[in-house]
């Protein structure tokens with residue numbers, strides 16, 4: 001179990017240290033265009049799950065959307081603080 005902040009710290013570490021086999025490193029190398037498409041794709045899956053799937057499936061899709069949003073944030077060089085100041 002991890003929080004949004006803990007996941008962001010983990011992904012930041014992946015970006016910095018670029019470990020072999022990391023999907024995050026590949027997603028970052030794919031660039032902002034691909035990262036944005038993944039956000040849209042996962043957002044669509046969240047919508048569908050909310051309408052037609054179980055709570056568990058919806059929760060999983062939401063976790064993937066949060067992951068893809070964080071990858072995009074890192075791709076653009078945004079910090080958590082950059083976003084949190086608008087909450």
Ligand SMILES: N=c1c2ncn([C@@H]3O[C@H](COP(=O)(O)OP(=O)(O)OP(=O)(O)O)[C@@H](O)[C@H]3O)c2ncn1[C@@H]1O[C@H](COP(=O)(O)O)[C@@H](O)[C@H]1O
Nearest residue numbers: 007010011014021022023024025038041063064065067068
């Ligand atoms: N939380 C996630 C996470 N959520 C989603 N995903 C990725 O997103 C995929 C699911 O999204 P898709 O529906 O696009 O799946 P897909 O089209 O079958 O997969 P792709 O071929 O597009 O990758 C998963 O297979 C993962 O590749 C994640 N990948 C990693 N994490 C976490 O991020 C951390 C770092 O991961 P690595 O960089 O892989 O070490 C770890 O704690 C992971 O648990």
